[in-house]
Amino acid sequence: MTTQTTTHVAARSRAHGPTAALWHAVEVHRIVADLDGACELTVCGALARVTTEQDWPLTGTDVCPACTAQAR
Template identity: 80%
Template sequence: MVISLTFVAARSRAHGPTAALWHAVEVHRAPDDLDGACELTVCGVLARVTTERTWPATGTDVCPTCLTHAR
């Protein structure tokens, strides 16, 4: 049995002095089954999954922890 990890992008909400960031979410089901709900990210925050952006996300607004752990 081959197990492959699939990561999708998710956007967190800005909270207090922190900006909204792109995070990685590890999924164990088809990306088509994602409904845009909040999921637990690699770094442990809740963020809304999007299928409009792929992971790894690029830019300055990407969670450094997710970027490191979801390679």
């Protein structure tokens, strides 16, 4: 039996106009080390730079609410 697990990594978007930079979640299906520093499509559809320095889920006020709701 094959179990497919989906993991998420944290990614930091850039500040966009009045919107502050937020932490998003990126769905990963490969080795996380390969993604470090890469720009990936987040769960909520934005582009953000993946970092392996933070673990998803993140807590705090600068975390994307859409990603928090979808990536748990």
